[in-house]
Amino acid sequence: MRCKVSAPTSIGLTCGSDRKSNDLGDWSTAKPVPGDYDGDGAYDQAVFDTQGGYWYIKSISGNSIAWANQWGWSTAKPVPGDYDGDGKYDLAVFDTRGGYWYIRSVAGPTILWKAQ
Ligand SMILES: [Ca+2]
Ligand SMILES: [Ca+2]
Numbered sequence: 001m002r003c004k005v006s007a008p009t010s011i012g013l014t015c016g017s018d019r020k021s022n023d024l025g026d027w028s029t030a031k032p033v034p035g036d037y038d039g040d041g042a043y044d045q046a047v048f049d050t051q052g053g054y055w056y057i058k059s060i061s062g063n064s065i066a067w068a069n070q071w072g073w074s075t076a077k078p079v080p081g082d083y084d085g086d087g088k089y090d091l092a093v094f095d096t097r098g099g100y101w102y103i104r105s106v107a108g109p110t111i112l113w114k115a116q
Pocket of ligand 2: 081082083084085086087088089090105
């Protein structure tokens with residue numbers, strides 16, 4: 001049985017759920033990428049799913065910061081950090097195939113695209 005994401009506002013699994021639209025597989029392909037993504041000074045729960053390159057981020061208090069935001073792919077390594085200095089961690093990946101960096105803010109704007 002495959003496990004599925006239980007709800008778009010929380011990080012968790014519900015095995016046997018019939019929510020096909022949220023069927024993202026199990027979490028064995030997800031890597032923890034903690035950081036302060038909303039800039040409140042506290043680290044947030046964040047994972048990067050290498051299968052599909054999706055980011056899932058929520059604060060410890062439960063607020064969804066980014067959910068199923070696609071930025072990356074299977075051969076990209078997540079390298080989160082605050083690259084533009086606005087106090088919020090950004091979604092950043094490093095492509096091991098060509099040594100390229102791709103960085104965008106959680107809010108959306110691209111900070112860096114395919115830079116070596
Ligand atoms: Ca935070
Ligand atoms: Ca930032």
